[in-house]
Amino acid sequence: MSSTAIPHAAGQDHVWSVTEHLEDILATVRPLDPIELHLLDAQGCVLVEDIAVPLSLPPFDNSSMDGYAVRTVDVSGAGEEFPAVLTVIGDVAAGQAQQPTVGPGQAARIMTGAPVPPGADAVVPVEWTDGGLGGGPVSGMRAHSQAPEGASGEVRVYRPADKGAHVRAQGSDVRAGDRALQAGTVLGPPQISLLAAVGRSAVRVRPRPRVVILSTGSELVQPGADLRPGQIYDSNSFSLTAAARDAGALAYRVGAVSDDADTLRATIEDQLIRADLLVTTGGVSVGAYDVVKEALSTIGDPADPGDPAVGSGIEFRKLAMQPGKPQGFGTIGPEHTPLLALPGNPVSSYVSFELFVRPAIRALRGLPDVHRPTVSATLRADRPLTSPAGRRQFLRGAYDPDTGTVAPVGGAGSHLVAALAHADALIAVPEDTVSVAPGTKVETILLG
Amino acid sequence: MSSTAIPHAAGQDHVWSVTEHLEDILATVRPLDPIELHLLDAQGCVLVEDIAVPLSLPPFDNSSMDGYAVRTVDVSGAGEEFPAVLTVIGDVAAGQAQQPTVGPGQAARIMTGAPVPPGADAVVPVEWTDGGLGGGPVSGMRAHSQAPEGASGEVRVYRPADKGAHVRAQGSDVRAGDRALQAGTVLGPPQISLLAAVGRSAVRVRPRPRVVILSTGSELVQPGADLRPGQIYDSNSFSLTAAARDAGALAYRVGAVSDDADTLRATIEDQLIRADLLVTTGGVSVGAYDVVKEALSTIGDPADPGDPAVGSGIEFRKLAMQPGKPQGFGTIGPEHTPLLALPGNPVSSYVSFELFVRPAIRALRGLPDVHRPTVSATLRADRPLTSPAGRRQFLRGAYDPDTGTVAPVGGAGSHLVAALAHADALIAVPEDTVSVAPGTKVETILLG
Incomplete structure (x- = not known):
């Protein structure tokens, strides 16, 4: 319908149901093309690749306790009365590349996360030992910087240990070649944790859609300024920008555009470059100053093939809903960017956002479920x-x-x-x- | 407990329950001082002022339809067969300051949201009229830019209207002096909508807390780099930064700090300036290289009053929980900035974040309910x-x-x-x- 048509009631347009309008939007809006993003920039995004684990986790047998790496045979008979007395051959700290080899009658003092040294087959927690101090069981170690002698001397072990005790075996969390995460996963903190743990600094995801919010109306004044008679404050550009962010978009607010078709058309063409989705409010009804309808009804018109703002064009509809009866939808510009034209009343525009724009944003993000519960x-x-x-x-x-x-x-x-x-x-x-x-x-x- | 103490099992420290540790944290962490923020920057924040409505909404009687502003007496007998014929004296568009006065036998063409002009006491929708075209009921108006003659001539009205029909009365949404929002409200899109509608461009809220996440451990390598023997990837600084954002913080990730107490202390002192809350991972257990414990046990020590990094000091505790037994908590620096020292294991640190850090962030935000459902x-x-x-x-x-x-x-x-x-x-x-x-x-x- 072009802006110059004067439809008579006899030739009434089709009234769309809420469901039909939404289905049309979701059939048109495609998930954004994936890009490679740094891990923290990918938070909240949908993964588009299966992530195979390149290395087993843990990558090596390591200690789950602060204690002593021992040979189980050396501590098999140990007790409070007759502790096993072992020679401490050095420290194994986390991140230490070279480890001493633990021979018969020997122990290496070992820290949580440190690799179990060759020769040892279990770890006894420091609480099961005298910590090298000879005064009965201790509850911890002194800092190496304060007491370097703890890395040598003798240690009394008061309890036996089974093979593998307090050792996290290589690959016990995930094994090289396992699938860590599946395409389609939304990346929250635990998924980001796993990706970092397997060494991924960047992943292929669908980015957050860039959504431009434009309010229209010559009566609109920005909050903070004074109202003159007949004017009201622009609230839609604020509420919908906030709502678009809540829906996971990067939202850009464009303050109110006055009711002039050329200005609006120029503004929209300027904004197209940074928009994956455009949302306008106001100017979509049947009045004589409904500028969005006037400006956009001819965009994408096949009669004007030289128009750079081509697309399928925007169709203005009456919906069988309240509030929110007048709505516009279509695509514009060389990239066929989707545009939703919402009514101007603040509650109508907010309800329309919830019903149509939020699902569109979630569809752009590639989320399987676009609806509110x-x-x-x-x-x-x-x-x-x-x-x-x-x-x-x-x-x-x-x-x-x-x-x-x-x-x-x-x-x-x-x-x-x-x-x-x-x-x-x-x-x-x-x-x-x-x-x-x-x-x-x-x-x-x-x-x- | 200082880093040089060697507690023996006989003098075992108090073991804290999860509840006791959390209560201690929540008794210490205070909501951040409020600041004035621009409306969209205040999204998700807690309002600290009651907002009184400075002007009624709508600020003036306005039309809820595109149509004609009429005197009800002039259309009282109107029907399909005998329409009321009125002289159109002009247009009233939204945002128009001057309106014509509607006299007997007259109508003003009016747009949705436009002020009802003096003299008129109702609006008839354009669909109840011939739109000035003389051909029976229409479904809309032609754009004024295309058909300026619509603002004059005659209009046939086919139905009567009650007084106030299709008029939104001044103050019918909120009245000047009403309380729009109460202190304590979290500002989501609908609340931002209302604030903008009543003309507020900025509000006093508690800001988002700035949270610095520091991982520690000489074994940690940043994702994307190659692992050498004994090394693993740093995942905690990524997962907890993502989790802090999810909890509503502005999170700053500081990559892994190696296990050196002086380096760690210097790093923390550098970060204090941008932190409302500090979170470390690793180095809190009973080992000889537990650098967080070593570096922070003496911070805030009353024996060193010249230390700029004063605060209550950090207390290291054993908690009756699994995972996450070793934990540290206290305040440091001149601003007594809270610091939570979490264990280094990725799952332990994440569970500890959920149980202790997320509630602390929500407490800083001033939210009444700090817990997960x-x-x-x-x-x-x-x-x-x-x-x-x-x-x-x-x-x-x-x-x-x-x-x-x-x-x-x-x-x-x-x-x-x-x-x-x-x-x-x-x-x-x-x-x-x-x-x-x-x-x-x-x-x-x-x-x-």
Whole structure:
């Protein structure tokens, strides 16, 4: 539909369901191409390669205790009364490349994580020994820098040890060739830990999408400035930038653009270079100053093949939903960048973001599950909820997980931004339902 | 306890319970002082002021539809057959300061969000009119830039309207003087939306804590480099930096410091300037090269009042837990910066982070609830879990919310970093329990 068309009610456009619109978006938005990122830059990203373990973990037999590396035969009869007395031939600290060989009657003092030296087949914890001090069992070692003599002399061992005691065997965590992580894994702290442990400093992942948020409207003033008559503060560019970050995007806020089609078109073309996804708010309805519709209805128009801002074009639709009836979607620019044009009312734009933009961002990230969790909750209210026939209504709600109930917050008005700030859920009322009695189960989208 | 003490088993130190250690940390760590932050920089932060609404929302009566502002008496008898015919006196667009006055028999074409002009007491949607075209009901307006004549001429209205129809009354969302948000609120997208809507560009919040993560160990090599014998990759500085970010901190990773007390002390003193919290890993056990213990046991020593690195000092403790027995905690430096010294094993340090550092970060943020959610889940396993007497054991688990069951992942060994990467929960086995049969309820900490 071009901006100059004057559709009459008789030739009413198709009204899209919420599901149809979302399916169209998800069929269009492809996961971003993977790139190689440093480990900490890849946090929260989806891995696109299977990670094979290049070396066994641990890479060598090492001690799990601070103590003495011994030959088990030398301590087999040891007890409190008749300790085994061994000659300490030196220290084995973590990170030490050269180890002494432990011969019969000998022990090496060994630290947690240090390689078990040749000859030894077990470790006895320092607490099972006199620590070389001759005064009965000790609870620790003196620092080498303060007492270097601890690396020599004799040690009394008061308990026997089994072969392999207090030794972490090479490969007991993972073995070289094992698959450490599978493509598709989201990289959280434990996965980053494993990648670092197997020596990976960088991995191939889908990057965070760059999302540009543009609000439009000549009535909009930036917060902090003074309002003149007829003006309101721009809140959408702030709330949607915050919401895009919450959804895992790198979000760029572009302050309000006035209702002038050329300015808007130029701004969008400028922003295309840093956008994997563009989101506009406002100017999508049926008014005479709906600039987004005016500016974007002809972008990607095949009648203008010289236009650099080509793409499939943006289609403006009426959706069977409340709030959020007018919506635009399509692709623009040489890279066919997806653009979602949301209505301008703050609550409508936020609900639209939750329903359509957040899934699009998660699809760009390559996440398998793009939806918020939903629960079936019992409606807690004084009177029935009313909902328009033929439209899916989304009401702000407060969910109580302990009782499994949800209560509406504020009314149905799409401008109730104060109510939204005290809600943690959206109550979805189906298209064919016009009234919901208290106590009825309702689909509840958890925003937490 | 100083680094030169050689405690004998007879004079064993107090063994701290997990709860005691955590309580000590939370009694010491105070919420950060609030600062004024720009709205988007305050995302995720805790508000420390009550926000009063300085102006009513909406600030003026405005139209909720694209249509015509009318006097209801002029359209009271309107119908499809006998429409009311009104003279269009001009457009009222959003953001327009001057409005025409609507007299008897007149209408002003009005856009969504535009102020209702004087004289008018309702709005009729454009779909209830002929849009000035004389051809029956329309579904929208032509863009003003394409068809300026729409702002004049005559319009046929096919339906009556009640007083106030399609008008959002001034103050119907919030009224000047209302409390928009309460101190203590965490600022997510909807709260940021409300703050922007009431004109706030900056707010007083507790900032994100700056957390410095330092790993220690001469055996540690940075991922991507080659390992020599006896060496392993540094994974703790990566996993804990990622985990600190996840907990809402600004995290700074300091790569591995070798096991030299002077180097470590100098590094920590350098880092103090940018730290609200310091976290070290490794070097806290009873070995002869436990550099963190050696370097920090004397920091804050009252015997050295000239030491700039004063604070309460760091106390090294044995905890009744597995993994994670050796822990250090205290404050250092002129600002009495809290420092948590975690064990060096990757799984021990990660579990210690979850139990002690994450709550400390959330306490610095001023969040009321510092703990992960826990559930009572049914143990799903082939054989009983074993656990050491007198120690609270934390096993890696996979939680299934559908069945309410949790299954152990990997074994009890504290070095099983591969298992950790496939877990989403920790199973906590109490101190006095040595065996847990399959089917038993177990306390499960959800890491998601």
